[in-house]
Amino acid sequence: MKKIVVLHGVNLNMFGRRDPAQYGSVTLSEINGKLHELAAELNIVLECWQTNHEGEMVEKIHALHEARVDAVVINPGAWTHYSYAVMDALAILTVPIVEVHMSHVHAREPFRHISLVAPLAKGQITGFGMNSYLLGLRAAWSLVLDEPT
Numbered sequence: 254m255k256k257i258v259v260l261h262g263v264n265l266n267m268f269g270r271r272d273p274a275q276y277g278s279v280t281l282s283e284i285n286g287k288l289h290e291l292a293a294e295l296n297i298v299l300e301c302w303q304t305n306h307e308g309e310m311v312e313k314i315h316a317l318h319e320a321r322v323d324a325v326v327i328n329p330g331a332w333t334h335y336s337y338a339v340m341d342a343l344a345i346l347t348v349p350i351v352e353v354h355m356s357h358v359h360a361r362e363p364f365r366h367i368s369l370v371a372p373l374a375k376g377q378i379t380g381f382g383m384n385s386y387l388l389g390l391r392a393a394w395s396l397v398l399d400e401p402t
């Protein structure tokens with residue numbers, strides 16, 4: 254079975270309580286629950302993980318490199334736009350990366366139009382709320398589908 258890890262970055266544990274106009278009312282644990290349902294359907298081993306600490310995110314990405322997971326789906330939150338450290342860590346990975354955002358970052362403030370992750374990612378899914386994650390997991394799955402386990 255393929256193993257895919259979904260990484261949630263800074264402030265994303267506050268989904269459901271932050272800026273409902275952008276992020277709706279869904280909580281991170283509801284998102285993770287839906288991701289696990291989809292993973293069961295697609296026969297994927299899934300881990301969902303969140304941190305508010307940049308160094309912890311970097312170390313988690315290093316650990317994923319050692320663990321040889323098949324793909325990574327990441328919503329880095331605000332780190333997307335400025336963290337060279339998260340970008341450099343992701344650049345070490347050799348597996349497909351899919352970038353996701355709940356809100357439509359390109360329709361928001363100009364600083365959100367820049368993604369340091371996008372050049373490393375196979376693609377970016379942005380603006381579909383919780384569905385961005387579900388589409389991101391499907392995209393990651395389709396990228397690793399044909400490779401032998």
Ligand code: DQA
Nearest residue numbers: 264328330331354355356365
């Ligand atoms: C976000 C978009 C980022 O600009 C923002 O800093 C976030 C959430 C999203 O999921 O829409 O924290 O990544």
